[in-house]
Amino acid sequence: MMLQSEDLIKSFGGVTAINHLSLTVEKGSVFGIIGPNGSGKTTFFNLVTGVYPVDSGRVIFNGKNITGLRPHHIAELGIGRTFQIPAPFTKMTVLENVMVSAFIRTSSLREARTMAREILERVRLEDKANQEVANVTLEDRKRLELARALGTQPSLLLLDEVMAGLTPAEVKASIELIRSLRTQELTIIVVEHIMDVILSLCDRIAVLDYGQKIAEDVPDKIINNPDVIKAYLGERYSARH
Amino acid sequence: MDVQADQAAGAAQAQAITGSSSWRFAPLGVLIIIVLILPWLASPLWIRIATEVLMWAGLAQSWNIIGGYTGYLSFGHGAFFGLGAYVTGIAMVHLKLPFGLGLVFSGILASLLGAIIGYPTLRLRGAYFAIATWAFGEMMRQIATILDVTGGAFGMQLPAFLNLPFFYYVMLGVTALTYLTTHFLLERARFGYKLLAIRENEEAAEMIGVDTVTIKMQAFALSAFFPGVLGGIYAYWVTYIHPDSVLKADVTDFMVVMAFLGGIGSLWGPFFGAVVVQLVQRILWLVWGEGTFYLVIIGAAICAVVLFIPNGLVGLMEARFFSPREGLSRLKKKIKW
Numbered sequence: 001m002m003l004q005s006e007d008l009i010k011s012f013g014g015v016t017a018i019n020h021l022s023l024t025v026e027k028g029s030v031f032g033i034i035g036p037n038g039s040g041k042t043t044f045f046n047l048v049t050g051v052y053p054v055d056s057g058r059v060i061f062n063g064k065n066i067t068g069l070r071p072h073h074i075a076e077l078g079i080g081r082t083f084q085i086p087a088p089f090t091k092m093t094v095l096e097n098v099m100v101s102a103f104i105r106t107s108s109l110r111e112a113r114t115m116a117r118e119i120l121e122r123v124r125l126e127d128k129a130n131q132e133v134a135n136v137t138l139e140d141r142k143r144l145e146l147a148r149a150l151g152t153q154p155s156l157l158l159l160d161e162v163m164a165g166l167t168p169a170e171v172k173a174s175i176e177l178i179r180s181l182r183t184q185e186l187t188i189i190v191v192e193h194i195m196d197v198i199l200s201l202c203d204r205i206a207v208l209d210y211g212q213k214i215a216e217d218v219p220d221k222i223i224n225n226p227d228v229i230k231a232y233l234g235e236r237y238s239a240r241h
Numbered sequence: 242m243d244v245q246a247d248q249a250a251g252a253a254q255a256q257a258i259t260g261s262s263s264w265r266f267a268p269l270g271v272l273i274i275i276v277l278i279l280p281w282l283a284s285p286l287w288i289r290i291a292t293e294v295l296m297w298a299g300l301a302q303s304w305n306i307i308g309g310y311t312g313y314l315s316f317g318h319g320a321f322f323g324l325g326a327y328v329t330g331i332a333m334v335h336l337k338l339p340f341g342l343g344l345v346f347s348g349i350l351a352s353l354l355g356a357i358i359g360y361p362t363l364r365l366r367g368a369y370f371a372i373a374t375w376a377f378g379e380m381m382r383q384i385a386t387i388l389d390v391t392g393g394a395f396g397m398q399l400p401a402f403l404n405l406p407f408f409y410y411v412m413l414g415v416t417a418l419t420y421l422t423t424h425f426l427l428e429r430a431r432f433g434y435k436l437l438a439i440r441e442n443e444e445a446a447e448m449i450g451v452d453t454v455t456i457k458m459q460a461f462a463l464s465a466f467f468p469g470v471l472g473g474i475y476a477y478w479v480t481y482i483h484p485d486s487v488l489k490a491d492v493t494d495f496m497v498v499m500a501f502l503g504g505i506g507s508l509w510g511p512f513f514g515a516v517v518v519q520l521v522q523r524i525l526w527l528v529w530g531e532g533t534f535y536l537v538i539i540g541a542a543i544c545a546v547v548l549f550i551p552n553g554l555v556g557l558m559e560a561r562f563f564s565p566r567e568g569l570s571r572l573k574k575k576i577k578w
Contacts, residue, residue, distance in 0.1 A: 015405055051448075053548060069450070072447050072448075072450050072452045072453070073452075083445065087442045087444065089438050089446075090442075092438075092441060100446065101449035103434060103435065103450070103451075104449065110428065112431070148445075149449070152450050201246070
């Protein structure tokens with residue numbers, strides 16, 4: 001068991017973004033989280049990584065209670081995360097961006113550079129290494145986002161819509177890329193809107209609606225689940241079919 | 242056609258420059274020798290001016306650590322200079338301690354105060370941080386004005402030591418230390434990368450393991466240390482300090498202006514900024530007598546820098562001398578006549 005959330009609650013003013021959410025992610029698996037806009041997917045990531053404090057509940061990572069720790073500390077323990085909207089260090093080169101994350105494991109400039117280069121090769125960004133981020137495309141920024149998360153050498157990777165805004169061809173390449181990352185040592189949680197992506201990547205999928213888990217199952221069963229169809233396509237649609 | 246010819250010429254020039262790489266450092270060597278033997282070459286007036294230039298070069302670089310590299314625009318940095326001046330003054334006058342020990346206290350106390358002030362203020366960003374630090378600077382001036390130990394508004398007289406070369410070399414040493422620290426700790430080490438990451442995107446930096454709260458405080462304490470020491474040297478050099486000399490908002494303003502003019506976030510930017518501003522100021526003063534006209538020129542220069550060369554003088558030089566092709570095309574894009 002890699003990550004476990006126990007009865008998480010988080011509200012912003014009157015809105016309960018996460019409502020009694022309990023999830024368990026097995027080690028070495030790819031776990032998908034889907035749900036309509038505003039269903040709490042990104043908030044869940046923000047709770048796990050310590051961006052927001054939880055109202056109540058616990059987050060257990062690798063058997064350790066990480067609730068309330070600061071984000072840099074959680075990164076150090078081994079959770080890497082990408083942002084939905086790429087948040088690169090614009091005035092640094094692609095390589096330097098990844099070096100900053102590698103510095104979490106080493107203080108040597110040379111080692112950080114070597115580690116960063118290896119990761120850029122893994123995400124196929126090596127020929128952009130010395131370009132300033134201000135000059136690279138959205139697809140490359142999304143890859144850099146991934147590279148930077150990998151740079152911290154995580155054992156759990158949280159991917160927040162890494163494919164939004166990409167062309168179908170780019171999406172296909174990204175799916176291959178994520179599949180290639182998966183190992184017994186790297187557990188992945190994917191938040192994504194594109195159904196094809198989720199269905200082809202994940203071992204298990206949880207569906208969120210208004211901050212609550214309304215279903216959790218293997219991909220084949222999830223797409224036929226009436227609650228899921230209702231949440232996604234509306235009451236009337238599900239009544240008609 | 243025109244562009245192609247330019248590019249070809251640029252490429253040839255670039256090759257000529259990189260081809261003779263060992264000669265690139267020759268001007269630097271000459272400069273270092275001149276700087277080291279300057280007190281034997283120059284008149285007392287010019288030794289004074291050079292000492293001043295060095296002091297401002299060090300101050301501008303100190304500001305650059307937090308303002309340029311970390312992206313937190315401090316508008317209260319003059320307070321650390323003033324604190325340093327008073328600490329050395331108090332150490333020498335009231336505690337009868339030697340000058341060197343006074344400087345050590347100045348640096349440490351300024352650094353400590355930086356950490357204390359940084360702890361709450363570094364949670365603010367942009368204009369809010371600027372306002373908070375500016376208020377801190379004003380507060381320090383008021384405190385120096387009401388205390389007895391500082392001599393209040395009348396100021397403080399230090400023991401006189403009239404030895405220009407001595408102050409020139411001490412100032413040179415501390416300013417050199419400022420630049421060496423910046424080079425080795427910010428340009429060539431993990432710490433510097435973390436600062437840049439904070440400047441570029443603090444949330445993302447935290448997410449990939451940068452302890453932003455601690456790193457920012459360390460940067461602020463470091464950037465307060467050198468002004469503290471330089472303030473101590475200044476106090477002993479000019480022998481008389483008062484709140485309106487060492488704690489005036491001008492001190493901060495000049496640090497900021499010099500860093501911006503030369504190019505913030507770069508190693509040599511603050512140095513060139515300090516040289517240009519101080520020399521313009523002094524030369525105009527020598528030609529026309531005491532005046533504030535230089536402020537007009539500096540103001541115009543700042544406008545020009547912000548509009549045409551946001552990377553400052555250093556950015557312009559890098560673009561023109563080290564990559565002429567890129568520099569020319571960038572300049573052409575910037576200046577559409």
